[in-house]
Amino acid sequence: MSTIRLQGGRLYDPTHGIDGVVRDLVLRDGRIVDLPAHETVDQTIDVTGCIVMAGGIDMHTHIAGGKMNLARLMLPEDHRRGFDPAPLPLNPLELASCGHCAPGTLQTGYSYVKMGYTSAFEPAMAASNARHTHLEMGDVPILDHGAYVMLGNDELLLDMMARQQPIERIRDYMAWTIHATKALGVKVVNPGGISAFKFNQRRLDVDEAHTHWSVTPRQILQTLARCLQDLGIPHPLHIHTSNLGVPGNIASTLSTIEALEGLPAHLTHVQFHSYGKEGPHKFSSAAVELAEAVNRHANISVDVGQVMFGQTVTISGDTMRQWANAPAGSPRKFGGADIECDAGCGVVPFQYREKSYVNALQWSIGLELFLLIDDPWRVVLTTDHPNGGPFGSYPHLIRLLMDKAFRDEQLARLHPDVAAHAPLREIRRELTLYEIAILTRAGPARLLGLSDKGHLGAGAAADVAVYRVQDDIEAMFTTPAYVFKDGLLVARAGEIVATPTGGVHFAEPEFDPSIGKTLQSYARRHLTVNPAHAVIGHDELCSCGRGGRLLPTACFPTSSLAA
Numbered sequence: 001m002s003t004i005r006l007q008g009g010r011l012y013d014p015t016h017g018i019d020g021v022v023r024d025l026v027l028r029d030g031r032i033v034d035l036p037a038h039e040t041v042d043q044t045i046d047v048t049g050c051i052v053m054a055g056g057i058d059m060h061t062h063i064a065g066g067k068m069n070l071a072r073l074m075l076p077e078d079h080r081r082g083f084d085p086a087p088l089p090l091n092p093l094e095l096a097s098c099g100h101c102a103p104g105t106l107q108t109g110y111s112y113v114k115m116g117y118t119s120a121f122e123p124a125m126a127a128s129n130a131r132h133t134h135l136e137m138g139d140v141p142i143l144d145h146g147a148y149v150m151l152g153n154d155e156l157l158l159d160m161m162a163r164q165q166p167i168e169r170i171r172d173y174m175a176w177t178i179h180a181t182k183a184l185g186v187k188v189v190n191p192g193g194i195s196a197f198k199f200n201q202r203r204l205d206v207d208e209a210h211t212h213w214s215v216t217p218r219q220i221l222q223t224l225a226r227c228l229q230d231l232g233i234p235h236p237l238h239i240h241t242s243n244l245g246v247p248g249n250i251a252s253t254l255s256t257i258e259a260l261e262g263l264p265a266h267l268t269h270v271q272f273h274s275y276g277k278e279g280p281h282k283f284s285s286a287a288v289e290l291a292e293a294v295n296r297h298a299n300i301s302v303d304v305g306q307v308m309f310g311q312t313v314t315i316s317g318d319t320m321r322q323w324a325n326a327p328a329g330s331p332r333k334f335g336g337a338d339i340e341c342d343a344g345c346g347v348v349p350f351q352y353r354e355k356s357y358v359n360a361l362q363w364s365i366g367l368e369l370f371l372l373i374d375d376p377w378r379v380v381l382t383t384d385h386p387n388g389g390p391f392g393s394y395p396h397l398i399r400l401l402m403d404k405a406f407r408d409e410q411l412a413r414l415h416p417d418v419a420a421h422a423p424l425r426e427i428r429r430e431l432t433l434y435e436i437a438i439l440t441r442a443g444p445a446r447l448l449g450l451s452d453k454g455h456l457g458a459g460a461a462a463d464v465a466v467y468r469v470q471d472d473i474e475a476m477f478t479t480p481a482y483v484f485k486d487g488l489l490v491a492r493a494g495e496i497v498a499t500p501t502g503g504v505h506f507a508e509p510e511f512d513p514s515i516g517k518t519l520q521s522y523a524r525r526h527l528t529v530n531p532a533h534a535v536i537g538h539d540e541l542c543s544c545g546r547g548g549r550l551l552p553t554a555c556f557p558t559s560s561l562a563a
Helices: 066-074 076-080 105-114 127-138 155-162 167-181 193-198 217-231 250-259 287-296 319-328 357-372 391-402 404-411 416-421 433-448 473-478 515-526 538-544
Strands: 003-013 018-028 031-033 043-046 050-054 056-058 117-125 144-150 185-189 237-240 265-267 300-303 310-316 335-339 343-352 464-468 482-485 488-492 504-507 550-553
Touching (some): 003 433, 066 127, 117 127, 155 217, 185 217, 193 319, 250 287, 287 300, 287 357, 464 473, 538 550
Parallel strands (some): 056 117
Antiparallel strands (some): 464 482
16 A cells, blocks of 8 residues: 655644644554655645644444344335436446435445544344344445444343342443444443333333343343443443423433443433423423533533434434324334344434424534533534434534534524523523534544554554545535545545445454353343354354455453453
């Protein structure tokens, strides 16, 4: 591979404290290298006047798995968008694909790369559907990827907890699940609530007992978070808290933080979990309360799940809440599924409207969270694609965060009660390019334990985005001048110029293999799948990823596993 010098760009690399310093950057053999200025290179690209950042990392985006396929099936209009048939791409390197809020795999890769993103992570992989998820992520071109496996509503875990099995056995079960599914982390969705829904419970708060298993979400959270910490998985427990979308759910969100008792955790799409029930509409912003709690608890990180106006589709493993939200579907469609009493999903198309009080307040709450949380290293830019809005809206979101005048202009268009009273009006903070680089690159890399991603230091993966400076921040982040993946130029001025295969990130924790006997016994009584057949090996993972590189993440056990 050739050596490329990006000459004269303004670098933003928060991992190394570099804030807009003009400096050359050299890419060689897929890595960033230190090379003296007098050393010759194969190619020099003049990026004077441009901003240089590491490739973007979306750590929470629904891009693969059964729920996304259901969404695609339910929204053919999203793929046509007024055309019948949908037009074919003009670029011979791009295969036919389309879609906006539920794009196909190919369109997903092309669109992310055209914005300067080079990695994306599926946050809700059902263990029983892991092969499908890896196959689909492997079909996304260019992007490195990975997934978090869902635990916390599977019947075996709840059975083990109800029978007060030793924490070591539960830890082995978790580690086996990560190993079998080749996951990068673990997500819990509405802890215990999805299982409780199958027993006709319609809500389950943090200290409320599951009607059948008699365990509480607090116990589930503590057990899973502790097991992950013991296993040394870099990314802490990824938590979709109880009562998503319910007015007054700030109480359960704050209870979740307290329930963790200092254990590290990542709360996801917190905009949907930051609602009060004050005022005439009985629906209010609790962003201040949550931001203060995050500021006080250094063990907590979050991604926001910003709402953006327009058509989208909500897809979630939270079957309980999606069933409750089904009547609000627009167009009026609903799909629900469950696999092996392991995990499931609900799919509801939705339109966020500027003149809707609830939708306008959701938009405002998300921005308030971004701007009120002090430490940018603990807040990540997401829309929970596609739940809050399609990922293609990120450049618009970045402008909202960096430009108060633009933000005020948008706020004035919304429902009058929100425009007149939202706390957002009084927030004057405007994020800097340095902070945007943290929210979209350096922060997610650190939270996922990806030591060679999200920065521009020597030895890092040569995933680089070069943006030509423009007065219009949204336009600047929409179309980078150059995007490199592992040192290869993959996009130039919005056009795909190469389509390499991305790699797959996963973790490989240690565990006692005797847990297999417990799994076999449970499977014989309750499942249709033999656990021995559920394990995805390295060769199969490579095949699922279309020959992409395997990128195992180092684990650092903190318990007896380390002895």
